[in-house]
Amino acid sequence: xxxxxxxxxxxxxxxxxxxxxxxxxxxxxxxxxxxxxxxxxxxxxxxxxxxxxxxxxxxxxxxxxxxxxxxxxxxxxxxxxxxxxxxxxxxxxxxxxxxxxxxxxxxxxxxxxxxxxxxxxxxxxxxxxxxxxxxxxxxxxxxxxxxxxxxxxxxxxxxxxxxxxxxxxxxxxxxxxxxxxxxxxxxxxxxxxxxxxxxxxxxxxxxxxxxxxxxxxxxxxxxxxxxxxxxxxxxxxxxxxxxxxxxxxxxxxxxxxxxxxxxxxxxxxxxxxxxxxxxxxxxxxxxxxxxxxxxxxxxxxxxxxxxxxxxxxxxxxxxxxxxxxxxxxxxxxxxxxxxxxxxxxxxxxxxxxxxxxxxxxxxxxxxxxxxxxxxxxxxxxxxxxxxxxxxxxxxxxxxxxxxxxxxxxxxxxxxxxxxxxx
Amino acid sequence: xxxxxxxxxxxxxxxxxxxxxxxxxxxxxxxxxxxxxxxxxxxxxxxxxxxxxxxxxxxxxxxxxxxxxxxxxxxxxxxxxxxxxxxxxxxxxxxxxxxxxxxxxxxxxxxxxxxxxxxxxxxxxxxxxxxxxxxxxxxxxxxxxxxxxxxxxxxxxxxxxxxxxxxxxxxxxxxxxxxxxxxxxxxxxxxxxxxxxxxxxxxxxxxxxxxxxxxxxxxxxxxxxxxxxxxxxxxxxxxxxxxxxxxxxxxxxxxxxxxxxxxxxxxxxxxxxxxxxxxxxxxxxxxxxxxxxxxxxxxxxxxxxxxxxxxxxxxxxxxxxxxxxxxxxxxxxxxxxxxxxxxxxxxxxxxxxxxxxxxxxxxxxxxxxxxxxxxxxxxxxxxxxxxxxxxxxxxxxxxxxxxxxxxxxxxxxxxxxxxxxx
Numbered sequence: 001x002x003x004x005x006x007x008x009x010x011x012x013x014x015x016x017x018x019x020x021x022x023x024x025x026x027x028x029x030x031x032x033x034x035x036x037x038x039x040x041x042x043x044x045x046x047x048x049x050x051x052x053x054x055x056x057x058x059x060x061x062x063x064x065x066x067x068x069x070x071x072x073x074x075x076x077x078x079x080x081x082x083x084x085x086x087x088x089x090x091x092x093x094x095x096x097x098x099x100x101x102x103x104x105x106x107x108x109x110x111x112x113x114x115x116x117x118x119x120x121x122x123x124x125x126x127x128x129x130x131x132x133x134x135x136x137x138x139x140x141x142x143x144x145x146x147x148x149x150x151x152x153x154x155x156x157x158x159x160x161x162x163x164x165x166x167x168x169x170x171x172x173x174x175x176x177x178x179x180x181x182x183x184x185x186x187x188x189x190x191x192x193x194x195x196x197x198x199x200x201x202x203x204x205x206x207x208x209x210x211x212x213x214x215x216x217x218x219x220x221x222x223x224x225x226x227x228x229x230x231x232x233x234x235x236x237x238x239x240x241x242x243x244x245x246x247x248x249x250x251x252x253x254x255x256x257x258x259x260x261x262x263x264x265x266x267x268x269x270x271x272x273x274x275x276x277x278x279x280x281x282x283x284x285x286x287x288x289x290x291x292x293x294x295x296x297x298x299x300x301x302x303x304x305x306x307x308x309x310x311x312x313x314x315x316x317x318x319x320x321x322x323x324x325x326x327x328x329x330x331x332x333x334x335x336x337x338x339x340x341x342x343x344x345x346x347x348x349x350x351x352x353x354x355x356x357x358x359x360x361x362x363x364x365x366x367x368x369x370x371x372x373x374x375x376x377x378x379x380x381x382x383x384x385x386x387x388x389x390x391x392x393x394x395x396x397x398x399x400x401x402x403x404x405x406x407x408x409x410x411x412x413x414x415x416x417x418x419x420x421x422x
Numbered sequence: 423x424x425x426x427x428x429x430x431x432x433x434x435x436x437x438x439x440x441x442x443x444x445x446x447x448x449x450x451x452x453x454x455x456x457x458x459x460x461x462x463x464x465x466x467x468x469x470x471x472x473x474x475x476x477x478x479x480x481x482x483x484x485x486x487x488x489x490x491x492x493x494x495x496x497x498x499x500x501x502x503x504x505x506x507x508x509x510x511x512x513x514x515x516x517x518x519x520x521x522x523x524x525x526x527x528x529x530x531x532x533x534x535x536x537x538x539x540x541x542x543x544x545x546x547x548x549x550x551x552x553x554x555x556x557x558x559x560x561x562x563x564x565x566x567x568x569x570x571x572x573x574x575x576x577x578x579x580x581x582x583x584x585x586x587x588x589x590x591x592x593x594x595x596x597x598x599x600x601x602x603x604x605x606x607x608x609x610x611x612x613x614x615x616x617x618x619x620x621x622x623x624x625x626x627x628x629x630x631x632x633x634x635x636x637x638x639x640x641x642x643x644x645x646x647x648x649x650x651x652x653x654x655x656x657x658x659x660x661x662x663x664x665x666x667x668x669x670x671x672x673x674x675x676x677x678x679x680x681x682x683x684x685x686x687x688x689x690x691x692x693x694x695x696x697x698x699x700x701x702x703x704x705x706x707x708x709x710x711x712x713x714x715x716x717x718x719x720x721x722x723x724x725x726x727x728x729x730x731x732x733x734x735x736x737x738x739x740x741x742x743x744x745x746x747x748x749x750x751x752x753x754x755x756x757x758x759x760x761x762x763x764x765x766x767x768x769x770x771x772x773x774x775x776x777x778x779x780x781x782x783x784x785x786x787x788x789x790x791x792x793x794x795x796x797x798x799x800x801x802x803x804x805x806x807x808x809x810x811x812x813x814x815x816x817x818x819x820x821x822x823x824x825x826x827x828x829x830x831x832x833x834x835x836x837x838x839x840x841x842x843x844x
Contacts, residue, residue, distance in 0.1 A: 072812050074826070079771055109810065291754075292755070294761060294769055295762075296759075320826040320827055337713065337716075337718075340716060340717075388531065393498075405742055
């Protein structure tokens with residue numbers, strides 16, 4: 001099936017420069033971008049063209065790190081850092097997801113806000129609860145958008161209400177893998193991901209078993225790495241025989257090559273950077289959360305110089321906003337504050353931050369996040385009529401102004417894999 | 423005239439802790455807060471009570487640093503730092519305000535957005551144009567909100583289209599002082615403020631004359647100080663005989679005691695801090711602008727420890743949002759990043775940032791920004807129904823959640839000096 005969208009098309013091929021096609025035709029064949037044309041080629045003359053006039057057509061936003069059960073907590077609790085924050089705010093709320101009615105209500109609200117924020121793919125942490133995680137997968141499957149959902153594994157150092165046993169954690173994870181790993185094989189929009197919370201929450205025994213499950217079912221893995229200095233010290237205490245935090249995941253087989261996301265990566269040492277590169281780990285950069293929890297600033301320019309893969313994460317509820325342009329702006333801000341302290345690392349440009357929010361994070365989902373030929377067509381149509389224009393404004397400037405000063409209300413249409421979502 | 427508002431009342435008396443009066447009566451007499459009561463005293467039984475039910479009633483937001491003619495530029499141009507940014511983006515736009523039709527159109531839009539953002543008082547830089555500045559004063563006078571407006575003075579180092587002569591600058595400033603200094607004497611809502619752009623833009627001759635005008639008409643002064651290291655070096659080059667940037671203003675009489683605002687104050691040395699304290703200068707902290715232009719982070723905790731006066735500024739268009747809660751959140755974020763680099767300075771709490779946004783900045787306008795008895799009653803009524811609530815949420819948490827995740831659409835009523843604006 002062939003569709004065609006007409007408008008001002010902007011997307012990233014490289015971080016350095018936006019690709020801009022004014023008043024052009026985006027041809028979509030079976031959900032994939034076939035090409036972009038100034039004039040519609042003869043062979044597509046009979047295709048239905050949706051003309052978006054002077055509006056902007058951009059890739060859907062990619063959120064590569066978000067916690068669905070923390071949705072209710074966004075915007076409160078930023079008076080403490082990571083570890084006390086988990087105890088005081090996060091664990092009590094997540095423990096409520098054992099109640100399926102509660103889970104249904106708030107996961108529906110979460111997915112609804114995700115869709116309306118223009119996020120077309122997300123890597124989502126559920127809670128540790130099996131039933132609620134299935135519910136979330138089902139709600140995501142109905143939503144029209146895609147991504148990965150994982151049941152959190154956590155069999156140590158949590159609150160009594162939330163902690164699970166080793167046996168339950170393994171059994172429930174295997175049950176989910178049996179039920180949903182076909183979604184991964186079939187390249188469904190919504191897939192399963194293994195989700196050990198972070199090293200302090202998972203016993204060695206459990207991490208070892210999860211590593212086996214990752215291999216057996218060919219599942220991707222998401223977790224947290226080097227977010228906070230107290231956390232890093234705690235990991236060292238828990239695993240004195242393993243040289244670094246990253247190597248704990250590596251040791252237990254939880255860093256499968258080309259299919260691992262690690263959130264934050266603020267305090268990584270050189271050795272850990274080499275390990276991330278070796279396994280081609282995608283870094284989920286979550287600048288708003290890193291601000292809120294006083295975690296620090298990730299050296300993103302250094303990672304870019306090293307050729308590493310990077311996407312942006314809202315990290316609800318460490319972050320307080322699911323609307324990814326806020327994280328795009330914060331990524332630029334964070335890089336500027338990093339530059340002030342480390343002059344040798346240049347700030348991110350707007351184009352680079354936009355790349356991270358789209359094609360950078362999109363890589364984890366396949367060929368997603370760009371409009372190059374062969375990419376799955378996730379697209380947002382942006383009506384920026386209510387944003388005041390300067391004379392002779394370029395399309396790049398219109399996009400920048402929308403990202404900085406617009407809101408989710410400017411998103412008037414959403415496509416995921418070529419299908420209309422909103 | 424006596425009015426009474428009923429609802430959940432929250433405000434700052436000190437930075438440390440919000441004052442919270444659940445389901446209480448705010449009694450306003452002739453625009454001033456008379457008192458807050460659990461039960462309406464007998465003597466007010468016949469007053470009209472506006473019952474806002476479960477809504478929040480908080481002080482209006484105080485924006486102590488904003489450039490009205492830069493409104494159209496917000497959200498573009500953050501690829502460069504301060505000095506090239508002025509050349510490339512700011513001066514070309516400001517030069518258009520010689521055209522009165524252009525000025526009218528965009529100053530009306532600016533004031534409209536200011537009002538709808540919940541800002542009830544602002545310290546505003548106009549452009550250097552006399553007629554356009556009068557227009558802006560008139561538009562502000564009709565708006566129902568208050569603050570200071572200043573014609574910018576700039577007779578050196580600007581673009582040819584924008585730069586003025588010494589004579590024009592002095593004459594037009596005196597004309598405005600003659601026309602509007604009565605507004606200051608009479609404590610009108612909208613007053614005049616002297617506004618030398620910054621040291622590099624004003625010759626010594628002009629600064630000296632402006633110092634005389636400040637004294638003669640008893641006018642307050644606003645300008646910029648120690649925003650950017652290239653700027654600081656330039657000031658040193660221009661005034662090699664004066665030991666510091668701050669002392670240039672002091673030397674020319676442009677730091678009148680208790681009535682001076684200096685924006686940014688990021689790179690101040692110890693000597694300058696003593697000078698600011700001596701003259702009781704209000705620091706306009708503009709964290710979003712400081713992020714966008716990679717200026718650095720002002721050491722706000724240090725200034726608070728020193729007992730200095732501080733308010734928050736949106737600094738449009740260095741900043742990209744006029745909605746002051748964004749600056750409140752950014753002030754907390756900036757302080758956390760400062761804390762990460764300087765462990766001895768604790769981050770700002772939410773309560774402290776809220777204080778800066780209300781009572782801190784409000785001090786420059788008189789007794790404004792709080793609901794203590796005798797304060798001018800600037801109030802916002804916040805309907806947070808659409809913000810999801812956690813069980814047993816306190817009113818402080820509801821306020822924090824509104825500030826972090828709400829928008830200007832949650833503001834349903836605005837009062838300035840006791841009068842309804844919206």
